[in-house]
Every structure is written in C-alpha cells, then in structure tokens.
Amino acid sequence: MCGVVGVALPPGSGTEAAAVAATGLFALQHRGQESAGLAVSDGAEIFLYKDLGMVAQVLDERRLPSLRGDLAIAHCRYSTTGSTIWENAQPTFRLGPRRAVAIGHNGNLVNTRELLDQLEGGRARLAASTDTELLTTLLADEPAADTVQALLQLLPRVRGAYSLVVLDRGRIIGIRDPHGFRPLVLGRIPEVATGASDAAPWALDGARDGWVLTSETTALDILGAEFVRDVEAGEMVILESGREPRSVRFAPADPALCVFEMIYFARPDSYMEGRNLYEVRRRMGEQLAGEHPADADLVMPVPDTGGPAAAGYAEASGLPFREGLVRNRYTGRTFIQPSQTMRHRGVTLKLNPLREVVRGKRLTVVDDSIVRGTTTKQIVALLRRAGATEVHVRISAPPIFHPCFYGIDTQIATELIAATSSVEEIREFIGADSLGYLSIAGVLAALELPYDRFCFACFDGRYPEPVPYDSERRKFMLEEAVPARG
Ligand code: SF4
Numbered sequence: 001m002c003g004v005v006g007v008a009l010p011p012g013s014g015t016e017a018a019a020v021a022a023t024g025l026f027a028l029q030h031r032g033q034e035s036a037g038l039a040v041s042d043g044a045e046i047f048l049y050k051d052l053g054m055v056a057q058v059l060d061e062r063r064l065p066s067l068r069g070d071l072a073i074a075h076c077r078y079s080t081t082g083s084t085i086w087e088n089a090q091p092t093f094r095l096g097p098r099r100a101v102a103i104g105h106n107g108n109l110v111n112t113r114e115l116l117d118q119l120e121g122g123r124a125r126l127a128a129s130t131d132t133e134l135l136t137t138l139l140a141d142e143p144a145a146d147t148v149q150a151l152l153q154l155l156p157r158v159r160g161a162y163s164l165v166v167l168d169r170g171r172i173i174g175i176r177d178p179h180g181f182r183p184l185v186l187g188r189i190p191e192v193a194t195g196a197s198d199a200a201p202w203a204l205d206g207a208r209d210g211w212v213l214t215s216e217t218t219a220l221d222i223l224g225a226e227f228v229r230d231v232e233a234g235e236m237v238i239l240e241s242g243r244e245p246r247s248v249r250f251a252p253a254d255p256a257l258c259v260f261e262m263i264y265f266a267r268p269d270s271y272m273e274g275r276n277l278y279e280v281r282r283r284m285g286e287q288l289a290g291e292h293p294a295d296a297d298l299v300m301p302v303p304d305t306g307g308p309a310a311a312g313y314a315e316a317s318g319l320p321f322r323e324g325l326v327r328n329r330y331t332g333r334t335f336i337q338p339s340q341t342m343r344h345r346g347v348t349l350k351l352n353p354l355r356e357v358v359r360g361k362r363l364t365v366v367d368d369s370i371v372r373g374t375t376t377k378q379i380v381a382l383l384r385r386a387g388a389t390e391v392h393v394r395i396s397a398p399p400i401f402h403p404c405f406y407g408i409d410t411q412i413a414t415e416l417i418a419a420t421s422s423v424e425e426i427r428e429f430i431g432a433d434s435l436g437y438l439s440i441a442g443v444l445a446a447l448e449l450p451y452d453r454f455c456f457a458c459f460d461g462r463y464p465e466p467v468p469y470d471s472e473r474r475k476f477m478l479e480e481a482v483p484a485r486g
Helices: 018-026 111-115 133-143 147-157 217-221 259-265 277-291 306-318 338-350 376-383 421-432 438-445
Strands: 003-008 033-043 048-051 071-077 090-095 100-106 163-167 173-178 185-189 212-213 225-231 236-238 246-249 298-301 325-327 351-353 363-368 391-397 434-437
Touching: 003 163, 003 173, 018 071, 018 212, 018 217, 033 100, 048 100, 048 277, 071 100, 071 163, 090 133, 100 111, 100 133, 111 133, 111 438, 133 147, 147 173, 212 217, 212 236, 225 438, 246 306, 259 277, 259 298, 277 306, 277 391, 277 438, 298 306, 298 438, 306 363, 325 376, 351 376, 363 376, 376 391, 376 421, 421 434
Parallel strands: 298 363, 363 391, 391 434
Antiparallel strands: 003 071, 003 212, 033 048, 033 071, 090 100, 100 163, 163 173, 173 236, 185 212, 185 225, 236 246, 325 351
16 A cells, blocks of 8 residues: 655745645555655755654654755555565655655556666665665656656656655656556645634645645645645646646556555545545445345444444444444554564454453444455454354455455465455355355445446456566565665
C-alpha cells in the first residue's frame, strides 16, 4: 500500500509545509507502518528526514522545525519491493547532473528488471533495494533540463502501479499511472483572511490558497482542506508555490482502481470514485447476507475493518449487531506487518473477546478478507475459547486466488489459502461451522459501478497490466544492490 502526501503552500504563508504534510500523513498511517519520512524544499535546497517506525515516532515535534520550506512531500511505507531497512524508507532522494529529486511512491512496478537494464552503471549505483530508488535514479539521470519534461521521457518506459509525489527544488508533481491502480486526490487549503481556525487549522493567514495531494480524502479532512478532484489515471498535476495547479496528461487513461481499496485498504471515512467507503462496505454486507444467510444469534465484526460490512449484514438479515471482539488500538494491522511470524503474533496482541457477548451464542463473524487464513483461524479459536457455540464466518470479498503485483504484498500464490484450497477446506482449516464469501457480482452491486473501472485480478486473474512470467519472489530482486552496512 503506502501513503503519500504533497503540500505546496504560497510563499510567506507563515506555515511550514513539513508540519502540514506530517499531519496529513497521520491520517494515512493505516496504509503503511514500517517507516515514515518527509522531504522539504525551500526553493534552493531539499531537506530529507526518514526513519523506520510509525509516523508519530519518526516525524515528531523536535524534528519538524528544522525542515523549513513551502513545499513538502511525505510517505509512510508498507513494503512490496525490498526489505524493511532504513535505506528503503521513503521519500527517496537523488542529486543528478540536472536536478535534485525526492519521490514518495505508492504502488509497485512490474518491469523493474527492464528498468534496471536501462540504468547506467547498473545496480551498484542504487543506495536502496526498492523500485522507487531505481525510479528516482533514472529520473535524476534524465537529460531534459525540466523535471516535467524528464518525466515525460521516463514514464512511458515505466509499467505497473505508481501514485507518486515527486519533489524538485521548485515543484511538487503528483502522478497516477495510466491504470490509476492506487488512489491520489487533489485538495485545496482555502485562503482565510483571519488566519487559522478550528475548521481550517492550516489557514494561510491572508495568503493565497495552498494545495495538497494525498492518497485518501480523509487526510484532506484532517487538514481542513477541500476535496477538488481525483488525479486522473495517466495524469500529472503540478503544484508550485503560490500558483494554481497545472495538469499534464502523459498517457491515455485506462482506469483499473484496485477494488481492494474499496473493500478493505482505504479508511471508511474516505471517498473514492465519488463513493463513501463506509457506505460501500455496508452495502457489501447487505449483499453478503443475501448470498450467504446464517442461522445465528448475532452478527459481529472483526474489528476494525469488518465493522461496516457487519452492520450491513445485520440490517439485511435482521440479526442483532454486537461487538464481540475488542481491538487494542495501539498495535498495527496484522496484514500489513511484513513477516509471517509477526503476523502470527499480531493477532493475539490485537484482539480480545468480550466473553459476556459471545458465551453460549451462535455467532456470525464478518471480516473483509482471508489472505493466508492464519488470522481467521486464530479468531475462530479465540471465540470458541470464550464460549461461542457456533462460529459462522462471512467474508465481504471473494476468495483471493491470485497474487497482486501492483502494490500489495501477496506476491506468492502459494501463500494464498484460496489458491490451494477449496472453500470447504478453508472452512475446515479455520475451524468455522460455515464459511461464505461475497461474489464478484455482489461486490459490483455494492459499488454501483461497472466492472471495467476496477482491477479485480486477485479474484479473477485478469491483470490489467501484464506481469512478467518471473514475477513471483520479485520483492527482493534488488536486494543485492544494497551496499553492506557498517
Ligand atoms: S490484484 Fe487485487 S490487490 Fe492487486 S491491485 Fe488488483 S484488485 Fe488490488
């Protein structure tokens, strides 16, 4: 996944772009918890700060004041290429013969090997083992004097998923790949003559508008910014301090937004494709109740992400809705953590059953996905230990049969339980009394949008952007490029 933010404030606004970008990044913490970072330009120099850890750990108040400037980009990382090491944290930075650039990237490229062959000097030049480092180095090397011209030369050679915020000394450029796999939106911090208020905490004290690029609309809400529009697939939006944004199209749009953004990844208070994601997920629950009813006493979500679908399931089925699991809010999302061992330990740290609610009850438990099955198995066992008499699992998405190469870390098909097991075998593995998945038709009915606007590849194997035959295990393909440490 990953979250990105770009902020351009007018000159002399009296507000530091770094603080605005860091605040926006807090709203995107769910998109990546491995590292966080900021790059800031004061028009003459680019300053960079990044580290491993959560946004609040990395971008704290002691560090922000030293990052001065009207332009800032920020990034939180969930790894899909390269290990969780400091070098791989973003934004990446490169000083080339014609430009200094920093990049924050959400997505995953599918022709990294081809691009590496185009890099003069090869792997040895890379300071990190991510596709973003490679992209940044290629961009810094481009001979065109202007960064937008350099991007127009480079991007036609780049394939895969990329929602980017690119910073040079004088601009931020927001870019969405021609399929728009990952979201990116444009927002405006309005001019407010009287200065900051509760409604617009970053109001610009009589200056002109500020502009924000971000992965999700929820970051705009937190900044008191207005949603302007989605950055379109195949579009660049150029932000310069004190100027209206400019748009440059670099490829025809062939939209295929990741449908999992709608089902699970993005926050429920975000809007995508003009839809509020809480409402979309609630309707998925309604559809699920129609497709897979359960003879049970109550409906409960797996917190937090199963909540909207469980509410919809309860409404449509007429069963009471109860919270039966309490989530420890201060641990990460289990799916997002990088290793199987950490995922395994995560769920026990994270969820605790409400014995009074579940004891002696037949439960319908609603969640939004089963990836490897281990988390669901632990939840079912947890509920049985707490006294549930039956556990019926309902999933508000279809089974994940195929790996993702566009920015979600399910690159190995054998790790996906649905790729190797039937629904009945999965039910047996997780220890549930029954198991039902929402169909693709059910997802589309809830979205109220046509199939061809989305990528459904992990459900039906129809990849909008061809993936190379050796795609599996590509996550660490640039690893040998990382110089030895210490
Ligand atoms: S393959 Fe699945 S997770 Fe990946 S972009 Fe497509 S729908 Fe999203």
